[in-house]
Amino acid sequence: MTTPLLTVSDLTLGYQETPLMSDVSFSLQPGEVCAIVGHSGTGKTTLLHTIAGILPVTNGRVHFRDQDISLLSGKDRQVYLAQRLGLVFQAFHIVPFLSVEDNVALSPVFGHTWQGHELSQKVREVLDQVGLADMAGKYARELSGGQRQRVAIARAMVNAPDLILADEPTGNLDQHTGDTVMETLVDLARNRGSSMIFVTHEEAYLRLADRVFAVENGKLLQR
Numbered sequence: 001m002t003t004p005l006l007t008v009s010d011l012t013l014g015y016q017e018t019p020l021m022s023d024v025s026f027s028l029q030p031g032e033v034c035a036i037v038g039h040s041g042t043g044k045t046t047l048l049h050t051i052a053g054i055l056p057v058t059n060g061r062v063h064f065r066d067q068d069i070s071l072l073s074g075k076d077r078q079v080y081l082a083q084r085l086g087l088v089f090q091a092f093h094i095v096p097f098l099s100v101e102d103n104v105a106l107s108p109v110f111g112h113t114w115q116g117h118e119l120s121q122k123v124r125e126v127l128d129q130v131g132l133a134d135m136a137g138k139y140a141r142e143l144s145g146g147q148r149q150r151v152a153i154a155r156a157m158v159n160a161p162d163l164i165l166a167d168e169p170t171g172n173l174d175q176h177t178g179d180t181v182m183e184t185l186v187d188l189a190r191n192r193g194s195s196m197i198f199v200t201h202e203e204a205y206l207r208l209a210d211r212v213f214a215v216e217n218g219k220l221l222q223r
């Protein structure tokens with residue numbers, strides 16, 4: 001068995017008056033793709049944001065390879081995670097007044113990965129992979145929903161992350177657009193050997209995952 005990429009141990013999740021999940025423990029091997037399902041409000045987003053270091057780990061541990069991310073503070077944690085993680089959200093979260101290529105370049109800027117000529121080249125390469133090569137100079141606000149989510153996928157991929165976290169990435173797209181976006185996302189992750197955790201309500205997408213977890217009664221259970 002290789003060293004896990006991600007190890008989550010005995011995590012408790014919740015907000016002051018809202019306990020969400022307890023005893024959350026699992027590990028993810030390099031290249032593994034996992035899906036998480038569960039009713040709305042059960043804490044799926046909270047879990048992804050905790051793994052991503054957006055929310056602090058208050059109980060339990062999150063290890064990224066050998067690094068305990070709960071021991072990293074402030075800027076160190078952000079840079080560490082910006083270099084290793086790619087995030088794709090349901091609401092796209094791309095910046096409407098920046099061009100497509102500048103949106104994608106945000107990840108390298110925050111992660112201090114690429115700059116100058118190399119940055120332009122990496123951005124072009126990843127835009128090509130998501131089928132947006134000829135849109136690079138357009139403003140993000142000029143794009144359709146499906147195209148915006150492709151920009152978000154390119155931004156998540158450009159740093160060649162070890163782990164991609166995708167939170168209902170097709171939740172704001174119509175069925176057909178959602179299907180192609182989901183396939184693009186998983187294909188890219190698999191081709192690059194990145195691990196991925198995606199949250200979805202679409203049963204049809206579960207076949208794309210190696211393992212499926214479900215949030216039930218405050219526990220994360222492998223199906």
Ligand SMILES: Nc1ncnc2c1ncn2[C@@H]1O[C@H](COP(=O)(O)OP(=O)(O)O)[C@@H](O)[C@H]1O
Binds near residue numbers: 015038040047
């Ligand atoms: N920042 C917050 N402060 C307090 N409660 C929150 C916060 N964020 C989410 N919640 C609550 O936690 C619950 C789980 O939210 P979330 O993780 O978004 O669930 P899911 O993604 O499974 O729909 C919801 O009831 C939500 O209202």
Ligand SMILES: [Mg+2]
Binds near residue numbers: 045
């Ligand atoms: Mg959610």
